[in-house]
Amino acid sequence: MTIKVFAPASIGNVSVGFDVLGMAVTPVGDQLLGDIVEISAAVTDVSTLSLSGEFANKLPGDPKDNIVWHCLELFNKELINSTKSVQPVDLVLEKKMPVGSGLGSSACSVVAALVALNEYYQKPFNDSDLLFMMGKMEAQISGSLHYDNVAPCFLGGMQLMVTDTQVITRSLPTFDDYYWIMAYPGIEMSTKEARDALPKQYSRQDLISYGQTLATFIDACYRNDPKQAFANVVDVVAEPYRQSLLPKFIETKQYLLANGASAAGISGSGPTVFVVCENKEIAEQLSNYLTENYLQSPTGFVHICKADTQGARLVS
Incomplete structure (x- = not known):
């Protein structure tokens, strides 16, 4: 067997x-x-x-x-x-x-x-x-x-x-009509290095902001309100301290948000970027941009994805 x-x-x-x-x-x-x-x-x-x-x-x-x-x-x-x-x-x-x-x-x-x-x-x-x-x-x-x-x-x-x-x-709940672009630039990012970049302490305002955005995001998921959900995909904990570790990330994210992305951010500790798009046309346009501008080695790739609702499964 x-x-x-x-x-x-x-x-x-x-x-x-x-x-x-x-x-x-x-x-x-x-x-x-x-x-x-x-x-x-x-x-x-x-x-x-x-x-x-x-x-x-x-x-x-x-x-x-x-x-x-x-x-x-x-x-x-x-x-x-x-x-x-x-x-x-x-x-x-x-x-x-x-x-x-x-x-x-x-x-x-x-x-x-x-x-x-x-x-x-x-x-x-x-x-x-x-x-x-x-x-x-x-x-x-x-x-x-x-x-x-x-x-x-x-x-x-x-x-x-x-x-x-x-x-x-x-x-x-997931927003099944939305597309998620995954852009891996082809460089490695140490999880330890990414965690070491984070501060040991955060301000009270950061704590309030983190709780408020996460709570608002979850509320919007249950109310099936994608615009409010993705407007709250904001990272106050890690991205401000990790973005300088990722070549081209800052300008790439600025371009994505200015050209139709509903949200964008660092996937895990990076260097992969995720992008949320409300339709496939926007996803294809931004996917082409990422392929031309964010990939930094032949092993890099860009995939237009959906939420995977199956998880681990048997394959033939």
Whole structure:
């Protein structure tokens, strides 16, 4: 038996919700933007991990240093804790996501691996169990526990992280008529470097502004008011301190907002830019601009996307 699981890209923070908001995205058409993990019974009596895909050469040379291998170790530990037997498996990570892109690259690998393992073992763990494991793996990578990429990557749609530690996340309504452009310039951005750029303390006014814009955004989502929602996609927490780290970002965002974009911002910690457009014509125009002006290496790309409402899923 061979199982393949795809996990989609995601926009961490969505500008307005630092560490508490994320949305999964998928390109319009048949192209997959995310990672795939394949699992089958081991050919030998030990588990293995092999790598493939466009961005596999950016991963550690030793598979046992790979996050997917760490997912296997964690999953096996949880199986043993629940008095279930562990079997050797062969894993293949097809790395279709650029590393350090701000598209939830590590989350894609984590989610695809843990969902594939759960499917292979005929679902010994429920969604909450898996989400807790995904959070542990993301914390191991970034040094802090946050679910804003793994939750939408796993469950799909737009997810709001809540204070209930048993629930973790709630789905928000998405504006399905809108298009989301994802523009990855082809350069890497260290999550640690991006976090180190943030101040240790924020002013009272920043705190008020953050709470007000996030609350207004959520309210507008539930009232199906896209204009008010996207008018509040404003980042007072990270973007002011990170924008200088991203070549061409400031002038690019100014152009996008002046030429029809409903909103624009840094996806996760960057360098990918996300752009919200109310129709495909605007999306195509701005996509062409980004292709010509924001890409900085041959590995860069621009995709016109929609919200991915499926999340992680089996593929053939």
